[in-house]
Amino acid sequence: MCGIVCYCGNRKAVPVLMEGLRRLEYRGYDSAGFAVIDNTQGLVVEKKKGKVNALEQSSINKHYDASMGIAHTRWSTHGEPTTINAHPHKDCTGKICVIHNGIIENYSILKEELVKAGHHFISDTDTEVIAHLIEQYYKDDLELAVLMAVERLNGTFGLAVMHEDVKDSLIIVRRGSPVILGVGDGEMFAASDTNALSNYTNRMIYLQDDDIAIVKKDSYLIKNLRSEIQEREIHELNEIEADVDKAGFEHFMLKEIFEQPESIKNAFRGRLIQSEGVSKLGGLEPVMERLKKIRKIILISCGTSYYAGLFGRYIFEHLTDINIDVELASEFRYRKLKIDEDTAVLAISQSGETADTLAALKEAKRKGALILGIVNVVGSTIARITDAGVYNFAGPEIGVASTKIYTSQLVILTLIGVLIGRYQGLSYIEGASLVAALKKVPKQVEEILKTAPLIEKIAKKYSKFNDFLYIGRLYNYPTALEAALKLKEISYIHAEGYAAGEMKHGPISLIDKDFPTIAIAPDDLVLEKMLSNMQEIKARGGMILSVTNESAKDVIDMSDDNFIVPKTIDILQPILNIIPLQLFAYYVAKERGCDIDKPRNLAKSVTVE
Numbered sequence: 001m002c003g004i005v006c007y008c009g010n011r012k013a014v015p016v017l018m019e020g021l022r023r024l025e026y027r028g029y030d031s032a033g034f035a036v037i038d039n040t041q042g043l044v045v046e047k048k049k050g051k052v053n054a055l056e057q058s059s060i061n062k063h064y065d066a067s068m069g070i071a072h073t074r075w076s077t078h079g080e081p082t083t084i085n086a087h088p089h090k091d092c093t094g095k096i097c098v099i100h101n102g103i104i105e106n107y108s109i110l111k112e113e114l115v116k117a118g119h120h121f122i123s124d125t126d127t128e129v130i131a132h133l134i135e136q137y138y139k140d141d142l143e144l145a146v147l148m149a150v151e152r153l154n155g156t157f158g159l160a161v162m163h164e165d166v167k168d169s170l171i172i173v174r175r176g177s178p179v180i181l182g183v184g185d186g187e188m189f190a191a192s193d194t195n196a197l198s199n200y201t202n203r204m205i206y207l208q209d210d211d212i213a214i215v216k217k218d219s220y221l222i223k224n225l226r227s228e229i230q231e232r233e234i235h236e237l238n239e240i241e242a243d244v245d246k247a248g249f250e251h252f253m254l255k256e257i258f259e260q261p262e263s264i265k266n267a268f269r270g271r272l273i274q275s276e277g278v279s280k281l282g283g284l285e286p287v288m289e290r291l292k293k294i295r296k297i298i299l300i301s302c303g304t305s306y307y308a309g310l311f312g313r314y315i316f317e318h319l320t321d322i323n324i325d326v327e328l329a330s331e332f333r334y335r336k337l338k339i340d341e342d343t344a345v346l347a348i349s350q351s352g353e354t355a356d357t358l359a360a361l362k363e364a365k366r367k368g369a370l371i372l373g374i375v376n377v378v379g380s381t382i383a384r385i386t387d388a389g390v391y392n393f394a395g396p397e398i399g400v401a402s403t404k405i406y407t408s409q410l411v412i413l414t415l416i417g418v419l420i421g422r423y424q425g426l427s428y429i430e431g432a433s434l435v436a437a438l439k440k441v442p443k444q445v446e447e448i449l450k451t452a453p454l455i456e457k458i459a460k461k462y463s464k465f466n467d468f469l470y471i472g473r474l475y476n477y478p479t480a481l482e483a484a485l486k487l488k489e490i491s492y493i494h495a496e497g498y499a500a501g502e503m504k505h506g507p508i509s510l511i512d513k514d515f516p517t518i519a520i521a522p523d524d525l526v527l528e529k530m531l532s533n534m535q536e537i538k539a540r541g542g543m544i545l546s547v548t549n550e551s552a553k554d555v556i557d558m559s560d561d562n563f564i565v566p567k568t569i570d571i572l573q574p575i576l577n578i579i580p581l582q583l584f585a586y587y588v589a590k591e592r593g594c595d596i597d598k599p600r601n602l603a604k605s606v607t608v609e
């Protein structure tokens with residue numbers, strides 16, 4: 001999922017574009033490029049395979065006298081990560097250039113037609129088709145040519161177009177992929193997310209599907225595909241939403257792990273009413289009457305957010321009388337599920353832009369379900385298309401491997417469970433004890449973070465292994481899945497998360513002295529069962545590193561190494577148990593010299609299906 005950034009103003013465009021690319025790089029880092037209209041040389045394009053730094057190095061001595069430009073950082077979908085396939089792409093005349101985030105599904109048909117019409121293609125990308133299509137329709141009216149080209153495109157796009165002869169304006173189009181306009185004083189910006197712009201302005205306009213914006217330095221016009229003017233609201237970002245620096249940490253991921261006491265507090269700030277043993281979620285109030293009557297909730301999401309959903313199932317089963325399903329969003333839309341107005345579909349997403357989750361939500365909406373969201377990015381598409389929802393208020397998460405958002409999602413799922421549960425069978429006492437336990441969690445996380453040096457020491461010891469099994473039971477089965485994903489994502493080590501009870505039905509065959517097991521075995525109601533599974537591993541010479549509580553002496557004695565975490569109530573223990581495993585993955589990846597914030601082949605927000 002690529003990142004686009006555009007500028008039109010009085011400043012030198014290249015430094016603004018490069019800063020934007022650096023802030024968008026977590027969206028894709030296969031190649032990067034920019035195009036500006038230089039006052040003497042006209043349209044110039046610079047692009048390079050690899051990270052933004054490579055582009056910076058290759059263009060460092062080129063000073064362009066330009067105050068308007070577009071730039072792109074790429075996550076390859078069509079065509080390998082090469083300089084040729086890097087954006088921007090130009091047409092045959094070399095006067096039109098485009099950058100694009102998304103996928104043109106009918107690009108091969110269009111390309112065939114354009115080749116027949118005499119166009120000459122240079123790259124293997126779907127995007128280059130757009131430049132030639134605009135060229136095909138261009139008769140000195142760029143807006144009209146873009147409109148006609150867009151009519152022919154199937155797929156998703158956050159698109160920016162520039163023409164060498166149109167020196168004062170850019171054309172920006174959105175369908176599916178996120179695009180935000182940034183309103184400055186005498187200057188205008190556009191980008192795939194607010195991070196790229198928040199150091200220049202906090203006034204943001206979220207373009208909607210099929211919006212086409214004509215952007216000049218001191219004005220903008222938003223139209224629909226019938227050229228009718230569209231009014232769009234300007235949103236003012238607050239401090240939390242604008243902060244994107246490492247605050248002295250070596251990596252964003254480590255910073256975000258250490259931000260969890262604060263991000264967990266933010267997740268329940270002003271949302272707990274101890275005296276009534278209940279939670280209060282303003283974002284759900286508009287639909288509360290309908291939510292009280294809901295008989296089924298389907299949680300939909302992807303990746304780490306999916307594992308939060310799996311935890312959510314246990315929470316809702318434990319706290320409410322509602323039927324719960326948890327579905328992978330990328331599978332959901334093809335399922336024949338019974339969905340009606342008594343069903344709520346709750347999407348969980350950090351970015352609020354994940355294409356699979358968006359498509360699943362649209363399917364649920366079509367079937368008349370109440371569609372809700374737990375989202376971190378304010379103003380994102382999922383936040384805007386749902387009937388109601390809850391923001392994480394955790395601030396930007398830049399590290400591609402999600403950490404603070406996972407624990408924040410677990411907290412918010414708990415708040416929703418308490419909210420609904422207290423309208424059903426959940427008693428005041430049960431609600432109040434859960435609220436009390438939740439309030440203690442930030443301090444308990446601080447205690448765990450203090451053990452980071454010990455975790456680093458143990459991680460170094462295990463960093464030589466190439467295979468890991470993570471096991472957990474009940475509430476900690478999702479913890480095992482999420483912890484394994486963290487290690488896979490940033491260290492490229494083969495790691496499998498498994499329900500501990502399943503191990504003897506197959507994966508135990510993998511166990512030997514070179515295949516350590518991470519056992520998530522807190523002192524809870526399934527401890528005895530976990531101990532038997534750990535004995536089965538020890539019996540086969542397997543090493544065990546466990547996450548447990550001081551009181552679980554047998555676990556501590558049986559394990560080769562232990563991460564001791566404070567004890568909370570069983571259902572909230574997964575929020576604490578994941579912390580040392582996030583740090584373990586981080587330190588293993590660091591020991592192996594991996595690019596932790598930008599792991600290979602990944603991107604932070606997956607805006608294509």
Ligand code: AGP
Pocket residue numbers: 302303304305306348349350351352353354357400401402403489603604605606
């Ligand atoms: C998690 O570390 C990954 N970045 C990825 O699995 C992510 O959770 C998934 O793409 C879902 O993203 P979302 O929460 O923004 O929808």
